[in-house]
Amino acid sequence: MARRRRPTSVVTGIGDDSAVLRFEPGQDTLVTTDLSIEGVHFRREWHPPESVGHRCLVRGLSDIAAMGGLPAAAFLSLALPEDLPQSWVNRFLDGLLKLARRYKVQLAGGDIAQSPRQICADIVVIGSVPQDKAILRSGARPGDVVYVTGSLGGSAAVLQNLRKGRRASPRLKTGSPHFYPEPRIATGQWLRTHALASAMIDLSDGLSTDLSHICDESHVRAVIDAELLPVHPAARKQREGLELALHGGEDYELLFTAPSSVSVPNRISGVPVTRIGEIARYDRKKPQVEALIYGSKRPLLSKGWEHFAKGFAWQSEAEKSAHRAPSRN
Numbered sequence: 001m002a003r004r005r006r007p008t009s010v011v012t013g014i015g016d017d018s019a020v021l022r023f024e025p026g027q028d029t030l031v032t033t034d035l036s037i038e039g040v041h042f043r044r045e046w047h048p049p050e051s052v053g054h055r056c057l058v059r060g061l062s063d064i065a066a067m068g069g070l071p072a073a074a075f076l077s078l079a080l081p082e083d084l085p086q087s088w089v090n091r092f093l094d095g096l097l098k099l100a101r102r103y104k105v106q107l108a109g110g111d112i113a114q115s116p117r118q119i120c121a122d123i124v125v126i127g128s129v130p131q132d133k134a135i136l137r138s139g140a141r142p143g144d145v146v147y148v149t150g151s152l153g154g155s156a157a158v159l160q161n162l163r164k165g166r167r168a169s170p171r172l173k174t175g176s177p178h179f180y181p182e183p184r185i186a187t188g189q190w191l192r193t194h195a196l197a198s199a200m201i202d203l204s205d206g207l208s209t210d211l212s213h214i215c216d217e218s219h220v221r222a223v224i225d226a227e228l229l230p231v232h233p234a235a236r237k238q239r240e241g242l243e244l245a246l247h248g249g250e251d252y253e254l255l256f257t258a259p260s261s262v263s264v265p266n267r268i269s270g271v272p273v274t275r276i277g278e279i280a281r282y283d284r285k286k287p288q289v290e291a292l293i294y295g296s297k298r299p300l301l302s303k304g305w306e307h308f309a310k311g312f313a314w315q316s317e318a319e320k321s322a323h324r325a326p327s328r329n
């Protein structure tokens with residue numbers, strides 16, 4: 001059914017990974033904006049400037065990937081403390097531009113202002129998809145299968161080590177899921193061109209939170225099987241590995257749903273794809289997201305990224321709140 005023409009060019013506004021705008025028939029424009037704040041998203045003593053720049057752009061690119069889009073240009077606004085060495089800024093830009101070149105994204109503008117204390121970087125990424133082809137969070141239907149790309153909990157596992165005072169070796173930093181995560185642009189586009197995914201989101205806040213976003217927007221519920229989760233080897237080494245995979249954020253993998261009738265490859269554009277659960281009909285008496293853990297079904301609460309300021313609040317609260325009704329965000 002054709003969409004009713006809206007008075008403005010906003011086709012999909014707040015509530016998805018990117019906004020969808022239409023200026024001309026045939027092509028939709030994607031816009032996403034993400035903040036990176038010192039002390040919240042990174043720490044200068046933990047993260048090399050190149051990693052901060054890389055991760056700043058990944059946040060935007062991953063949101064374009066989650067729509068099945070092709071990124072085109074980025075705009076960067078920086079608020080920098082007066083005493084920040086110029087070398088930090090240069091290395092930050094090196095990390096950001098290296099990733100931008102790989103994905104043929106042009107840094108097309110921005111702004112710089114002085115900040116009283118912390119570094120703050122705001123990235124805007126613009127991308128495109130053919131008209132009406134953006135993969136939204138709202139398309140999941142009962143009976144659909146839930147899939148995830150790559151592995152989960154790797155970024156949180158590295159962060160966990162940093163919090164415990166274990167510094168990552170420089171060798172581990174390159175290619176690390178935490179310091180240099182990869183946006184799944186090619187996988188997202190493949191899913192869009194093959195029209196396989198009914199709904200999609202990128203895993204920035206953690207599986208429990210991001211799956212609840214799909215459920216919210218699609219008015220469905222989900223049941224995942226914890227034993228099927230592709231837990232990252234770095235997370236598997238830790239006692240709380242499963243919790244890191246369920247709730248740890250910033251993996252920047254794609255979480256998507258597809259009808260059970262379609263055959264989804266177990267590898268797309270070189271990235272492994274794992275079936276982790278199913279979408280069910282919305283039922284107000286049942287938890288929005290449930291997880292089968294060691295044979296028993298329990299509500300999976302949204303315990304997304306608490307970031308550095310608060311630490312992993314879910315670790316101590318996980319068991320206590322396991323039987324509470326899940327939040328609806």
Ligand SMILES: [Mg+2]
Binds near residue numbers: 016062066201
């Ligand atoms: Mg997102």
